[in-house]
Amino acid sequence: MRQIIMDTETTGIDPKDGHRIVEIGAVEMVNRRFTGRTYHQYINPERHIDAEVVAIHGIDDEKVANEPVFAQIADEFWAFIEGAELVIHNAPFDVGFMDHEFGRLNKQRSGAPLGPVREHCRVLDTLTMARELHPGQRNSLDALCKRYDIDNGHRVLHGALLDSEILADVYLAMTGGQTALTLDAATSSEEQQADSSNEGLSVQRLTLTPGQLRVIRPSAQEHAAHQAKCQAHKLNWFEERDHNA
Incomplete structure (x- = not known):
């Protein structure tokens, strides 16, 4: 449009x-x-x-x-x-x-x-x-x-x-x-509900062009921790599936 x-x-x-x-x-x-x-x-x-x-x-x-x-x-x-x-x-x-x-x-x-x-x-x-x-x-x-x-x-x-x-x-x-x-973090549940009016929005216009966006890659330790967490979630899913079978 x-x-x-x-x-x-x-x-x-x-x-x-x-x-x-x-x-x-x-x-x-x-x-x-x-x-x-x-x-x-x-x-x-x-x-x-x-x-x-x-x-x-x-x-x-x-x-x-x-x-x-x-x-x-x-x-x-x-x-x-x-x-x-x-x-x-x-x-x-x-x-x-x-x-x-x-x-x-x-x-x-x-x-x-x-x-x-x-x-x-x-x-x-x-x-x-x-x-x-x-x-x-x-x-x-x-x-x-x-x-x-x-x-x-x-x-x-x-x-x-x-x-x-x-x-x-x-x-x-x-x-x-x-x-x-x-x-912005609301200080109470009432404020969170009031957020539907957009009062809590902080706006910043994006002006980056292609190639300007910085990519931060995980360290070896962070990558290993991520893989371990993914494996744990995978095992839990198989256990739940077998239990419900």
């Missing part, structure tokens, strides 16, 4: 008020493995970016003054996401902005219009997923990083590509794959 984990930064909260996308970041996974393909683009929103929004993502008018407008990047971006499952934190926000941008263009690709996004892509909202896994708790991206022990110390400002990479780690942790999971 092809998935695109993505995020956008915008000039404000609601596209109905004339707000636009200023940055798109996305990473590709196929069958839950990172392919190395990413999409990242700053966009000139053709309008002023308010100071309170700049304080969140650090993107001001000057930074995007010479960037392409959305119409210039729409085809390339659409080709990257079309047909994939989009994994987004608070998906209605990002999808709403994407639909607004594509709708303004009234463009077509291979005879079909670009958008609405949900007619061409599956959409998975990790915020909804997190609320189901951790009801009554904070489920912002920062909160989930803390809960799953994912390093986001380099995340000073919001940034679409950085947030996408972090969200990819969070998504894999929440769905239990392609990460190294170490279950």
Whole structure:
């Protein structure tokens, strides 16, 4: 399955008020493995970016003054996401902005219009997923990083590509794959039962390439002890079989 984990930064909260996308970041996974393909683009929103929004993502008018407008990047971006499952934190926000941008263009690709996004892509909202896994708790991206022990110390400002990479780690942790999971020892049986909510998971992303994994071979003494234990188990199995015959 092809998935695109993505995020956008915008000039404000609601596209109905004339707000636009200023940055798109996305990473590709196929069958839950990172392919190395990413999409990242700053966009000139053709309008002023308010100071309170700049304080969140650090993107001001000057930074995007010479960037392409959305119409210039729409085809390339659409080709990257079309047909994939989009994994987004608070998906209605990002999808709403994407639909607004594509709708303004009234463009077509291979005879079909670009958008609405949900007619061409599956959409998975990790915020909804997190609320189901951790009801009554904070489920912002920062909160989930803390809960799953994912390093986001380099995340000073919001940034679409950085947030996408972090969200990819969070998504894999929440769905239990392609990460190294170490279950902390519970201090009581009640805590062990509560572990089903994943609160006790410590997550570390694996970045080893083939050939880097270190193999530690047993010593002669360890090998002899292992063989003796295997032989003992084999004898016990024959004794039980003969007794039950």
